[in-house]
Amino acid sequence: MTTNKEQKNKSDLLLALEQLEREKNIKREDVFKTITDSLVSALRKYFGKTAQIMAGIDPDTGEMAGFLVKKVSDPVITPELEITLAEAQVHQPDAKLGDDVHIPVPIQDFSRIAAQTAKQVLIQKIREIEKVRVYDEYKPREGEVVTGLVHHVAGRDIFVDLGKAEAILPFSEQIRREHYSVNQRVRAIIHRVDKENKGLQIVLSRASGNFLKALFEAEVPEISEKVIEILDVVRDPGFRAKVLVRSNSPKVDPVGACVGIRGSRIRVIMNELSNEKIDLIPYIEDTLTMIAKSFSPATVSSVKILDKEAKRAQIIVPDDQLAMAIGREGQNIRLASRLTGWEIEVKSEGQRSEDNKRTTDMAMQDLLKIDGIGAKVAETLITMNVLDIRTVAGLTEEELCSLEGIGEKTAQKIIAGAKKFLEENPNYGQAAAQEEAPKTEEVKNEPEKTEGK
Incomplete structure (x- = not known):
């Protein structure tokens, strides 16, 4: 017969288990198993490691019970595992030889140890179950x-x-x-x-491109409706970002839709990102135009492909746009390179003029070393992008004669003079040839208003 105190404790246990199941989604059966395993462990320390022990909990009352399991044998060779028939029938009247008999053992002395062990195991179990539950809930998110x-x-x-x-x-x-x-x-x-x-x-x-993309999806319905796509996002978190957008409808301007009326949509996003500046770049299939657009808000005069295979390009900007094109500590050029996948060199129109003048002066000095070439002929050759003696030596008479101011005899003299110079200077142009850039492709970019905030 159980006392009121014991009944109360049992009720408290069941109430606690119900709360665990409700709040932590931990099944009562799992907790029962944890407690019984702890009780078995505590009993085994007392009865020996070889002892066969079972424990259980009544799911209705919460009452715990422990048992020694012994086999009915005659004679008894291993007392820890075997029991005589007479002793077995005390606990189980219908027992016979070969049967397993469950002998109740008092658990009061082991309840405190079992409770402590069960508590530790249960805490660990709760943590593991909680970890799995949280993982299953948040991984898909x-x-x-x-x-x-x-x-x-x-x-x-x-x-x-x-x-x-x-x-x-x-x-x-x-x-x-x-x-x-x-x-x-x-x-x-x-x-x-x-x-x-x-x-x-x-x-x-908060620094990833996906966070910025998700903010746009939340603020711009056209994106969630797939009318507008965000193709790529590159960021210098908190300072500047470039977002490549494309419209799937000719009636919808992707940049205007993302900006919103009077900047209402993009302003919300910028405020969330500590006023990070956002350049919206409309996607264009043409590589040269795409490179030019990626430098928004700077205006690009022209783009030249230096090496198509290595994806190297050069852009020319007005002198007053150079600082903006490069950005703070190279920020704008760095983001444009990441967005396009190209290594980009930036020069101003003034710098290009200086480079061209330097190249022209060097070519003039070089070409004047050839017998038959004067300043006027050298200027003509430079205009046709013939800038060194080795190139002159590779020309035919017909090619030279096609140039203004060069006759047949002059052409012959120039080619002979170039070849003679190369014979006398066999190492000429070797260093320059190793550093020679691949053929370039250039397109001028007409000034156009670009969206950027």
């Missing part, structure tokens, strides 16, 4: 924007309370100019969810 409160700051990392779980906003995923305090609201994207040996980690990000 990677890429989703969430809002939480700063729980605490550890070093330069921020720990954020999401309600059902705690997440980390690492320093590498923060916007550098931002500072956080406890209980401050934080909006970020679930960057990734890792299940490691040391525990579950939900990593948030």
Whole structure:
């Protein structure tokens, strides 16, 4: 017969288990197994490692019971595992030789030890189950924007309370100019969810391109409706971003839709990102035009492909646009290169004029070394992009005669003089030939109004 106190304890156990099942989604059967395993472990320490022990819990009352399991034998060789028929029938009247008999053992002396062990195991079990539950809930939500409160700051990392779980906003995923305090609201994207040996980690990000993309999806209905696509995002978090957009409808301007009426849409996004400047770049299939557009808000005069295979290009900008094209500490050119995938060199029109003059002067000095070439002929050759003696030596008489001011005899004399010079100077132009750039392709970019905020 159980006392009222014992009945109360049993009720408390069942109530606690019901609460665990309700709040932590931990099944009562799992907790029963944890407790019985702990009780078996405690009893085994007393009865010996070889003893066969069973334990159970009444699911209706919560009453625990422990048993020694022994086989009915005659004679008894191993007392820890065997029992005589007479002794067995005391506990189980219908027992016969070969049967397993369950002998009740008092568990009161082991309840405290079992409770402590069960508590530790249960806490670990709860943590593991909680980890699995949180992982299963948040792993599919990677890429989703969430809002939480700063729980605490550890070093330069921020720990954020999401309600059902705690997440980390690492320093590498923060916007550098931002500072956080406890209980401050934080909006970020679930960057990734890792299940490691040391525990579950939900990593948030405010610095990733996906976060900016998600903000646009939230503010611009045309994006969620697939009328407008965001093809790429590159960022210098907190300072500047470039967003490549394309419209799937000829009636919808992708840049205008993202900006909104009087900048209403993009202003909300910029405020969320500590006033990060955002350049919206309309996608264009033509590579040269795309490179020019990527330098928004700077105006590009022309683009020249230096090496198509290596993806190297050069852009020319007006003198007053050079600083803007390069950006603070090279920020704009760096973002444009990342957006287009090209290595880009920037020069002003003044710098190009200086380079051209320097190249012309060097070519003039070089060509005047050839017998038969005077200043006027040298100017003509330079105009036709013939800039060195080796190129002159490779020309035919017909090609030279086609140039203004060069007759047949002059052409013969020039070619002979060039070949003679090369014979006398066999190492001429070798260093220059190694550094010679591939053939270039250039397109002028007509000034056009570009959208950028």
